[in-house]
Amino acid sequence: MSRPVVEFWYEFASTYSWLSVMRIEPLAEAAGVELVWKPFLLGPVFMALGWNDSPFNIYPPKGRYMWRDLERLAAKHHLPFRKPSGFPRNSVLAARVALVGVGEGWVAPFSRAVMNANFAEDRDIGQREVIADILTAQGLDAEAVIARALADANKLALRCQTERAAELGLFGAPSFRVGDELFWGNDRLEDALDWARGVRPL
Amino acid sequence: MSRPVVEFWYEFASTYSWLSVMRIEPLAEAAGVELVWKPFLLGPVFMALGWNDSPFNIYPPKGRYMWRDLERLAAKHHLPFRKPSGFPRNSVLAARVALVGVGEGWVAPFSRAVMNANFAEDRDIGQREVIADILTAQGLDAEAVIARALADANKLALRCQTERAAELGLFGAPSFRVGDELFWGNDRLEDALDWARGVRPL
Numbered sequence: 557m558s559r560p561v562v563e564f565w566y567e568f569a570s571t572y573s574w575l576s577v578m579r580i581e582p583l584a585e586a587a588g589v590e591l592v593w594k595p596f597l598l599g600p601v602f603m604a605l606g607w608n609d610s611p612f613n614i615y616p617p618k619g620r621y622m623w624r625d626l627e628r629l630a631a632k633h634h635l636p637f638r639k640p641s642g643f644p645r646n647s648v649l650a651a652r653v654a655l656v657g658v659g660e661g662w663v664a665p666f667s668r669a670v671m672n673a674n675f676a677e678d679r680d681i682g683q684r685e686v687i688a689d690i691l692t693a694q695g696l697d698a699e700a701v702i703a704r705a706l707a708d709a710n711k712l713a714l715r716c717q718t719e720r721a722a723e724l725g726l727f728g729a730p731s732f733r734v735g736d737e738l739f740w741g742n743d744r745l746e747d748a749l750d751w752a753r754g755v756r757p758l
Numbered sequence: 759m760s761r762p763v764v765e766f767w768y769e770f771a772s773t774y775s776w777l778s779v780m781r782i783e784p785l786a787e788a789a790g791v792e793l794v795w796k797p798f799l800l801g802p803v804f805m806a807l808g809w810n811d812s813p814f815n816i817y818p819p820k821g822r823y824m825w826r827d828l829e830r831l832a833a834k835h836h837l838p839f840r841k842p843s844g845f846p847r848n849s850v851l852a853a854r855v856a857l858v859g860v861g862e863g864w865v866a867p868f869s870r871a872v873m874n875a876n877f878a879e880d881r882d883i884g885q886r887e888v889i890a891d892i893l894t895a896q897g898l899d900a901e902a903v904i905a906r907a908l909a910d911a912n913k914l915a916l917r918c919q920t921e922r923a924a925e926l927g928l929f930g931a932p933s934f935r936v937g938d939e940l941f942w943g944n945d946r947l948e949d950a951l952d953w954a955r956g957v958r959p960l
Contacts, residue, residue, distance in 0.1 A: 605817050615807050617929040621942055628949070631959035727819040740823055743945040747830070757833035 569602040569644035595654040646682030762954040765935040797856040822877035848884030
């Protein structure tokens with residue numbers, strides 16, 4: 557019997573996506589759920605909602621709260637955390653590379669390394685050198701991977717994936733899809749995995 | 759030794775406040791936490807953020823998601839739910855009456871009854887007759903309570919409480935305050951109670 561599938565939609569600049577990227581693999585494994593990693597860009601999705609920046613920057617009380625919430629959640633999940641000196645960081649190259657990684661089987665460790673660079677090491681993941689460093693540390697040929705990431709077909713694939721996110725009704729990240737059910741936010745990760753393995757409220 | 763205190767800030771028109779109002783008392787009791795009920799109005803708080811309506815109405819994808827999320831959470835928590843035919847409902851009278859109830863010791867059952875009327879029975883809690891019915895069913899003198907709710911001093915007290923919410927950095931409901939720590943959303947109810955009783959991540 558095939559395993560149930562969860563689509564995991566995430567954005568490298570997104571704080572709550574960071575939490576889910578770091579947490580999801582062992583939880584999915586324990587639930588017997590297969591993950592489909594769906595890196596995408598929130599920027600165009602936010603633009604369609606009328607936001608030209610992160611809502612955490614547009615609405616300062618939400619932003620202040622979010623950073624404190626993140627500190628508490630990092631402690632709760634035992635994740636190293638340092639508030640990035642820039643937010644949100646440019647995540648286009650990271651997402652393009654991640655999409656290559658989906659096809660080549662290394663998207664999960666690469667995504668964790670990028671998230672860790674952004675949210676624990678305060679490195680600028682928008683810089684090509686930072687992404688190259690991360691790829692090299694993963695044992696990959698950084699320049700060759702980046703060349704594949706910057707190929708027109710891959711750039712188009714990321715654009716299509718981002719448009720698909722909006723079509724599916726996504727409005728933030730992380731989001732989880734199980735069939736037609738949408739779950740939004742790191743707070744719903746466990747619920748999405750439960751849903752995938754058939755756990756329903758009585 | 760005095761028990762730890764959690765301030766519970768909620769709005770009668772708010773969908774996620776409904777979930778917390780219905781859930782909070784047994785959870786607080788089990789945690790040994792004392793609740794201070796803080797009814798307030800989200801309208802002025804939202805206006806200060808530039809929203810003249812619920813964000814769930816302003817941003818349709820968020821709204822569609824929220825109603826489905828609410829159905830799932832109602833099932834999870836075994837709460838009867840019917841999508842209100844009007845949203846958000848006018849909650850000014852309900853909040854004024856609740857503030858009277860804080861002083862007179864019946865705010866909790868009154869708040870549950872109002873939330874149930876709004877989110878399970880699809881009754882218009884903005885109507886004076888509906889609030890009067892609820893008060894009567896609670897064994898209270900409805901007309902006398904409503905007269906106290908509409909007294910200038912009580913109306914001013916609700917306005918002050920709402921202004922205080924914004925000063926404290928609240929930007930949504932429900933919110934929970936433990937000392938200077940703010941927790942936002944029904945998803946953080948358990949975390950807020952844990953924090954109040956001194957449970958900290960290792």
